[in-house]
Amino acid sequence: MVKWGVISTGTISKAFCDSIRYSQGGELAAVASRSSKNLKHFSDKYGVLTYDSYEALLKDTSIDAIYIGTPHNSHFDLSLKTLRSGKHLLCEKPMTMNSTEAMILLNESRRLDLFFMEAFMYRCHPLTHKMLEIVKQEFSNQEILIESSFGFTADVDEKHRLKNPELGGGSILDIGCYPMSMVRLIAGNLFGNSFSDPSSISASGELSSNNIDLSATAELEFSPKIKASIKSAINEEYENSLRISSGDKQIFVKEPWHCGQFQGQKAKIKILEDNQEKTIEVTDEVGLFTREIDEASSCIKAGKIESSFMPHADSLSNSIWLDKWLLELHVSYPANSINTSSLKNSVFLESSKDLKSIKIPELKKEISPIVFGCDNQINEVHAFAMFDYYYSKGGRVFDTAYIYNHGLSDKYLGDWINSRDLKDVVVLGKGAHTPDCLPDKIKPQIEESLSRGNIDKLDIYCLHRDNLDVPVTEFIDALNECKNDGLIDMLGASNWELERFKLANDYAEDQEKESFKVLSNNFSLARMIEPVWPGCFSCDESYLKYLKDNNIHLFPWSSQARGFFVNQVEFAANEHFANPTDEEEKRVWHDELNLARRNRAIELAKEKSCQPIQIALSYVVNLEISAYPLVGPRNFFELDSCIEATNIDLSPQELRYLEKGD
Numbered sequence: 001m002v003k004w005g006v007i008s009t010g011t012i013s014k015a016f017c018d019s020i021r022y023s024q025g026g027e028l029a030a031v032a033s034r035s036s037k038n039l040k041h042f043s044d045k046y047g048v049l050t051y052d053s054y055e056a057l058l059k060d061t062s063i064d065a066i067y068i069g070t071p072h073n074s075h076f077d078l079s080l081k082t083l084r085s086g087k088h089l090l091c092e093k094p095m096t097m098n099s100t101e102a103m104i105l106l107n108e109s110r111r112l113d114l115f116f117m118e119a120f121m122y123r124c125h126p127l128t129h130k131m132l133e134i135v136k137q138e139f140s141n142q143e144i145l146i147e148s149s150f151g152f153t154a155d156v157d158e159k160h161r162l163k164n165p166e167l168g169g170g171s172i173l174d175i176g177c178y179p180m181s182m183v184r185l186i187a188g189n190l191f192g193n194s195f196s197d198p199s200s201i202s203a204s205g206e207l208s209s210n211n212i213d214l215s216a217t218a219e220l221e222f223s224p225k226i227k228a229s230i231k232s233a234i235n236e237e238y239e240n241s242l243r244i245s246s247g248d249k250q251i252f253v254k255e256p257w258h259c260g261q262f263q264g265q266k267a268k269i270k271i272l273e274d275n276q277e278k279t280i281e282v283t284d285e286v287g288l289f290t291r292e293i294d295e296a297s298s299c300i301k302a303g304k305i306e307s308s309f310m311p312h313a314d315s316l317s318n319s320i321w322l323d324k325w326l327l328e329l330h331v332s333y334p335a336n337s338i339n340t341s342s343l344k345n346s347v348f349l350e351s352s353k354d355l356k357s358i359k360i361p362e363l364k365k366e367i368s369p370i371v372f373g374c375d376n377q378i379n380e381v382h383a384f385a386m387f388d389y390y391y392s393k394g395g396r397v398f399d400t401a402y403i404y405n406h407g408l409s410d411k412y413l414g415d416w417i418n419s420r421d422l423k424d425v426v427v428l429g430k431g432a433h434t435p436d437c438l439p440d441k442i443k444p445q446i447e448e449s450l451s452r453g454n455i456d457k458l459d460i461y462c463l464h465r466d467n468l469d470v471p472v473t474e475f476i477d478a479l480n481e482c483k484n485d486g487l488i489d490m491l492g493a494s495n496w497e498l499e500r501f502k503l504a505n506d507y508a509e510d511q512e513k514e515s516f517k518v519l520s521n522n523f524s525l526a527r528m529i530e531p532v533w534p535g536c537f538s539c540d541e542s543y544l545k546y547l548k549d550n551n552i553h554l555f556p557w558s559s560q561a562r563g564f565f566v567n568q569v570e571f572a573a574n575e576h577f578a579n580p581t582d583e584e585e586k587r588v589w590h591d592e593l594n595l596a597r598r599n600r601a602i603e604l605a606k607e608k609s610c611q612p613i614q615i616a617l618s619y620v621v622n623l624e625i626s627a628y629p630l631v632g633p634r635n636f637f638e639l640d641s642c643i644e645a646t647n648i649d650l651s652p653q654e655l656r657y658l659e660k661g662d
Contacts, residue, residue, distance in 0.1 A: 001025065001026060001027045001297075002025055002026040002027070002064045002065050002088075002296075002297040002300050002301060003026075003027060003029040003062060003063055003064045003065070004020060004026050004027065004028055004029060004063070004064070004065050004066070004067055004293070004297075005029055005030040005031070005032065005057045005058075005060065005063040005065070005066050005067070005087075006028065006030070006031045006032070006066070006067045006069065007032050007033075007054050007057065007066060007067070007068045007069065007070060007078060007082075008032075008033060008068065008069040008070040009031060009033040009035060009038035009039065009041070009042050010069055010070070012069040012092060013031070013067070013069035014042075015289055016067050016069060016289055016293070017031070017042065017045075017046055018289075019287055019288075019289030019290045019293060020289075020290070020293050022286065022287060022290045023290050023293045023294055023297065024294055024297075025293070025294050025297030025298050025301065026065070026293045026294070026296070026297035028046055028048050029048060029049065029060075029062065029063055030048055030049040030050065030051060030057055030060060030063060031043075031046070031048055031049070031050050031051070031057075032050070032051040032052070032053065032054050032056065032057035033050070033051075033052070034052065034053070034054075036052060039051075039052060054078060054081070055081075058081060058082060058085040058087065059085070063087060064087065064088060064300065065087055065088035065089065065090065065115070065296065065297075065300055066082045066087050066088070066089055066090070067090045067091075067092075067119075068082070068089070068090070068091045068092055069092050070092075071161045071167045071168060072094055072096075072097055072161075072167065072168030072173055072174070073097060073166060073167050073168045073333075073334075073335060075091055075092070075094070075095055075096050075097070075101075076096045076097065076101040076104070076105065076335075076342050077342055078091075079091050079095070079096075079105050079116075080104070080105060080108060080347065083105070083108045083109060083112055083114050083116070084108070084112070086112070086114070087114070088114050088115040088116070088296075088300045089109070089114065089115065089116045089117070090116075090117050090119050090292070090293075090296045091105075091116070091117075091118060091119060092119045093118050093119055093120050093177055093178075094118070094168075094173050094177045094319065094322065095118040095315055095319065096319065097168055097173070097333055097335035097336070098319065098323055098333075098335060098336055098381065099316060099319040099320040099322075099323050099382075100343065100379075100381050100382045100385045101335070101342065101343075102315060102316050102319040103316060103385070103635050103636055104343075104347065104385060104636075106312045106315065106316055107389075107636045107637075109305050109306070109312065110305060110312075113305060114305060115296065115299050115300045115304060115305050115306070116305065116306065116312070117295075117296055117299070117306065117307050117310050118310055118315040118318075119292060120177075120178070120181055120310055121257075121259075121288045121289060121291070121292045122178075122182075122256060122257050122258075122259055122288070123181075123185075123307075123309040123310045124291040124292045124294075124295045124307075124309050124310075125259040125284065125288060125291050126282050126284055126291075127253070127256065127259040127260065127267045127269070127282045127284070128185075128256070128259070130269060130280065130282050131242075131251070131253060131256070131269055132185070132186070132189045134251060134269060134271065134280070135186055135189060135190065135244055135251060136189055136190065138246075138249065138251065138271070139190065139244060139246055139249075139251075140190060141225075142225065142246045143224075143225045143226075143246060144190075144225065144226055144227075144244055144245065144246045145227050145228070145229065145244070145245050145246075146182075146183045146186050146187070146226070146227070146228040146229070146242075146243075146244050147228070147229045147230070147241075147242070147243040147244075147245070148178075148179035148182050148183055148228070148229075148230050148231075148241070148242045148243070148256075149179060149230070149231045149232070149238040149239055149240060149241060150175040150176065150178050150179055150231075150232050150233075150238060150240050150257065151171070151175070151215065151231065151232055151233030151234070151236050151237060151238030151240065152175075152233070152234065152236075152237055152238075152240075153234070153235060153236060153237055154234040154235070158208065158209070158210055162174060162234050163208060163210070163212060163214075163234070164210075164212075165210055165211065165212050165333050165334065166333075166334060168333060168335070169212045170212035170213040170214075170216075170234070170326075170331060171205075171213050171214060171215055171216055171232040171233050171234045171235075172213050172216050172232055172322060172325055172326055172329075172331070173322065173326075174232075174234065175232045175234070176213075176216055176218075176230070176231075176232030176322070176325065177318065177322055178232075178257050179230035179231070179232060180218070180230060180318055180321055180322060180325065181314075181318050182230075182242060182256065183220060183228035183230055184196055184197060184198075184314070184317070184318060184321070185314075186244065187222040187223075187226050187228070190226060191222075191223075194308070194311055194313075194314060195311075195313075195314040195317065195318075196222055197222075197317050197320075197321065198220040198221055198222050198228070198321065199221055199222065199223070200220070200221045201218055201219070201220050201321065201324050201325060201328060202218070202219045202328065203216060203217060203218040203219070203325055203328035203329055204216070204217055204328075204329070205217060205329045206235070207329065207330075207331065211330075211331060211332070212331060213232075213326070213329055213331050214233065214234055214235040215231070215232065215233035215234070215235055215236055216231065216232050216233070216325065216329060217229070217230070217231040218230050218231070218325050218328070239254075240254070240255050240257075241253060241254050241255065241256070242256040248273060248274060249271075249272070249273040250270075250271070250272040250273070251269065251270070251271055251272075252269075252270040252272065253267070253268070253269055253270070254267075254268065255267075258288065259282075259284065259288050260282065260283075260284065261287070261288045265283060265284045265285065265287065266281060266282070266283050266284075267281070267282045267283075267284075268280065268281055268282070269281075269282065295307055295309060316635070323378075335381075336379065336381055337380070337381070338380045338381050338384055338415075341381050341384075343381055343384055343385050343388075344419075346384075346388040346391075346392070346420065347388070348388050348389055348392040349392070350392070351392045351393050351394070353393065353394035354393045354394055354643050354647070355368045355369055355370070355393050355394035355395050355396075355643055355646065356368070356369055356394070356646070357394065357396070358628075360553060360626065362489070362490050362517050362553075363426065363459060363460075363489065363490065365396065365424055365425075365426050365459065366396060366424070367396060367397045367426055367628060368394060368395045368396050368397050368628070369621055369628060369629075369646040370395070370397075370617075370621075370628065370629050370630075370631050370642050370643070370646055371397040371398070371399045371428060371555060371628050371629065371630045371631065372386075372387070372390045372395055372397065372398050372399065372631065372633075372639075373399045373557075373630045373631060373632035374398055374399060374400040374404060374405075374409040374412065374413050375400075375401070375404040375405060375409055375632060376632045376633070376634045377405070377408075377409070377412055380412055380415070383409075383412035383413070383416065384412070384416050384419075386633070386635075386636075386639070387412075387413070387416045388416075388420075389636055389639060390639060391420075391422075391425075393639075393643055395643075396424055396425055396426055397425075397426040397427075397428060397628065398413055398425060398426070398427055398428065399428045399430075399555070399630050400413050400427065400428070400429055400430070400449070400453075401429065401430035401431065401433070401464060402429070402430065402431040402432075402433065402445045402448070402449050402464070403431075403433050403464070407448075407449075407452055410429075410449045410452035410453045411452045411453055413427065413453055414450075414452060414453015414454050414455045415453065415454070417453070417455060418453075418454055418455075426459045426460065427453075427455065427458050427459050427460070428458070428459065428460040428461075428462065428492075428518075428520075428555065429446070429449055429458040429460070429461050429462075429488075430461070430462045430463070430464040430494055430520070431445040431446060431449065431461070431463070431464055432445060432463050432464055432465065433464035433465050434464075434465045434467070434534075434535055437463065437464070437465045437466065437467040437470070438467065438470065439470060439474045439475055439477070439478035440478070442463070442475075442478045442479065442482060443478065443481065443482050443485075443487070446458065446461065446482055446487050446488065447487065450487065456486075457486055457487050457488060457489065458487065458488045458489070459488075459489050459490065460488070460489065460490040460492055460518055460555075461479070461482070461487075461488040461490070461491060461492065462492035462493055462494040462518060462520045462555075463475060463479075463492075463493045463494060463496070464494050464495070465494070465495050465535045466493065466495060466496045466497070466500055466535070468500070472500055472503045472504035472507060473504075473507050475504060476491075476504050476507055476508050476511075476513055476514075476515070477513075479491045479514070480508075480513045480514050483514050490517050490518055491514050491515065491516050491517060491518070492516055492517065492518025492519060492520060492555070493516050493518075493519060493520070494519075494520035494521065494557075495520075495521055495522075495535055495536050495537045496519070496521070496537065497537055498540075498542065498543045498546060501516060501519065501546075502546065504516055505550070516552065517551075517552055517553060518552065518553050518554075518555055519539070519543075519547060519552055519553070519554050519555070520554075520555040520556065520557060520630070521536075521537050521538055521539050521543070521554075521556060521557075522536060522537065522538040522539070522556060522557055522558050523538060523539040523544075523554060523556035523559060523620060523627070524538075524556070524558060524559045524560065524561045524564075524616065524620065525561070525565070525597050525601065525615075525616045525619045525620070525658055525659075526561035526564050526565070526589050526594040526597060526598065526616070527593065527594060528558075528561075528588055528589070529587070529588055529589065529590070529591055529594075530587055530588055531588075532558065532562065532584070532588050539554065539556070544623075544625055547625060547626075548624070548625050548626075551626070552626075553626045553627075553628065554625055554626065554627040554628070555627075555628050555629070555630055556620060556627060556629050556630065557629075557630045558630075559616065559617055559620040559629035559630070559631070560613050560616045560617050560629075560631070561588075561589055561594075561616065562584065562588075562589075563613070564585060564589045564594070564598065564616075565598055565601055565612045565613040565615070565616040566611075566612070566613050596661060597658060597659070598612065600657060600658050600661060601615040601616055601619075601658060604654065604657070604658065608648060610644065610645070610648060611641060613641065613645075614641055614642075614644060614645035614648060615645075615648070615650075615658070616645075617629060617631070617642060617645035617646070618645045618646070618648040618649075618650055619650060619655060619658055621645065621646050622648075622649065622650040622655060623655065
C-alpha cells in the first residue's frame with residue numbers, strides 16, 4: 001500500500017481522508033496542519049499521526065506520497081518542497097497560479113523521477129471514459145459545439161479565498177479550470193489525442209472591486225469543425241453541465257465534475273436526437289475521490305511519473321490556456337508579478353552544467369554552444385524562470401533586440417541580470433532594424449536598450465538588417481564610434497549578404513578599424529527557399545567558407561527551421577510547441593531537398609534515440625565552423641531538447657548523409 005500524507009485539514013482534505021479508507025492501493029498515514037484544533041479532530045476521527053508543520057510531515061521517511069489540499073496560492077511552494085523531499089505528489093487543482101509555476105513543477109517531477117498528478121477527479125471516473133467513447137461514436141468528423149459551465153453563488157466577503165487575489169480568488173482558477181479541461185479533453189478525443197488546445201480564445205466577464213473575476217465566459221475554436229463555449233461564476237448559479245451538439249443531436253451530462261457523487265454514485269449520459277431521448281446510466285461503487293487515489297497509487301507502484309488520465313503535458317497546456325483566459329479579462333495576481341512571486345529568487349539548484357563552456361578570443365567571458373533568444377517570454381515571471389533555468393544548465397549567452405517584445409525583452413533580461421548580480425553573462429544585442437536601418441539610429445537605440453535593462457554595455461552587437469542605400473563605410477564608422485564609447489565590444493551583422501559583409505570588413509581592415517567578427521544570418525539543415533520575413537538572408541557554402549577562412553563566428557537564427565524538423569507523425573506526443581504554420585512551411589521550407597533532408601533526419605534520429613529536431617540542431621553544432629545557434633524555447637522541455645542536441649556527436653559521414661543522402 002502507498003502511504004499517504006495529507007497537507008491541510010480543510011473540506012477537500014477531509015473528503016480525501018474519508019475516501020482513502022476504501023482505496024485498494026493507498027492508506028492514510030499522517031496529516032499536517034497549522035491548526036491544532038483541526039489536527040485534534042483529524043487525529044480523533046482517523047487515528048493517524050498528525051504534524052503541526054508541513055515541513056515535519058515532509059521529513060517523515062515512512063510517507064510515500066503527499067496530497068495537497070491548501071488554497072491555490074500555496075500549491076507551488078508546497079509542491080516544490082514535496083518533490084524535493086523525495087515524495088510523490090497529488091496536488092489539488094489548479095496545480096499552480098500560472099503556467100510558469102506549473103512548468104517548474106512538472107520539470108521537477110521528471111528530473112526527480114517522482115509521480116505528479118493534478119487532482120482533476122473526474123478524469124479518473126468511468127462516467128468520463130464512457131462519455132468520451134460515446135462522443136467518438138456519435139460526433140467524429142462532424143461540426144460540433146461543446147458547451148460547459150460551472151457556477152455557484154458564494155456569499156462571502158472579499159477576504160475569503162474565493163474573492164481574495166492573494167489566495168488566488170476568482171471563478172476561473174477555482175472552477176473555470178474544469179470546463180477548460182473538459183472541452184480540451186473532448187476536442188483531443190475527437191482528434192485521436194489525449195487532449196487538444198484551442199487555436200483562439202475570446203472572453204468576457206465581471207470583475208470584483210479588487211479585480212478578480214466573479215464570472216467569466218470564453219469562446220474557443222479548436223478547428224473549423226470544433227468550437228466550444230465555457231463559463232464559470234462564483235456569483236451566479238449555473239446549470240453545471242456538459243453539452244455536445246451537432247445539428248439536432250445532443251449529448252448531455254449533468255454535473256460531469258461530480259460524476260454522480262451526490263446522487264448515490266449514479267450518473268447519467270443523455271443522448272437526444274429527433275425528439276428521442278436515450279439515457280445511459282453509469283453506476284460506480286468505488287467513489288470519485290477513491291478512484292483518483294487508486295489511480296495515483298497504482299501509478300506510483302508501477303514506477304510512473306504521470307497518469308494517462310491526467311498527463312503532464314495536458315496539465316501544463318490547461319494552465320497556459322487559463323493564463324490566456326485571465327489575460328483576456330485583465331485579471332492578475334501577486335504571483336504573476338516578479339517582485340511578489342515565488343520566483344523572485346531562483347528556485348533552481350546548482351546543476352552539472354549540461355552546456356559546455358567555450359572560449360573565443362574576442363571576449364573575456366566564456367560562451368555556450370547555444371544562445372538563448374529573448375523573444376518568446378510571455379511575462380516577467382516566465383522570463384525570469386526561463387533565464388534561471390538556462391543559466392543553471394551552464395548557459396551564458398542571451399540574444400535580445402531593440403524591437404523584441406516592444407522593448408520588454410531588454411528590460412526582462414537586464415532586470416534579471418541585476419537581480420541575480422551576474423557578471424559572467426554575455427548579451428548579444430541587435431538594433432537598427434528596417435525602417436530604422438540607418439547609421440544615425442544605431443547609437444541612440446543601443447543607449448535606449450542599455451537604459452531599459454540598466455546595464456553598461458552589450459558584449460556583442462549586430463545590425464539587425466542591412467540597408468543597401470547606405471554605404472558600408474558609414475555603418476562601420478558608426479559602429480566603431482559606439483565601440484570607442486564603451487557601449488559595445490564585438491561588432492556583427494544580421495541578415496547581410498556576403499558581398500556587402502565582405503566590403504564592410506575590407507573597409508574596416510584597410511582603415512584599421514574594428515571589423516565584423518559575428519554574423520547572425522539564418523542557417524539550417526533546411527535551406528530557406530524564401531525569406532521567413534522580408535530582408536532576411538541565409539548562408540550558403542561560399543558564405544560558410546568565408547566565415548571559416550576569416551575566423552568569423554556564426555550565430556545563426558532558426559537553425560531548427562522554426563520547427564520544420566518536428567516529426568509531424570509524433571507531434572502530439574512531444575512537447576515542441578514551435579511548429580511552423582502550413583503557409584510558412586510550404587512557402588519557406590517545402591521543397592524536394594528539404595523534405596529529403598527531413599526524412600533523413602527522422603531516420604538518423606531513430607538510430608540515435610532522439611528527435612529529428614535535435615538532429616537538425618546538432619547538425620549545425622557539429623559542423624567545422626565556429627557556430628552558436630540562437631534558440632527560442634518557450635518551456636523547459638524545449639530548452640532541454642536543445643541542450644541535449646548540443647551533446648549529440650555527428651560524424652563527417654553522418655553530416656554528409658544528412659546533406660546529400662550518401
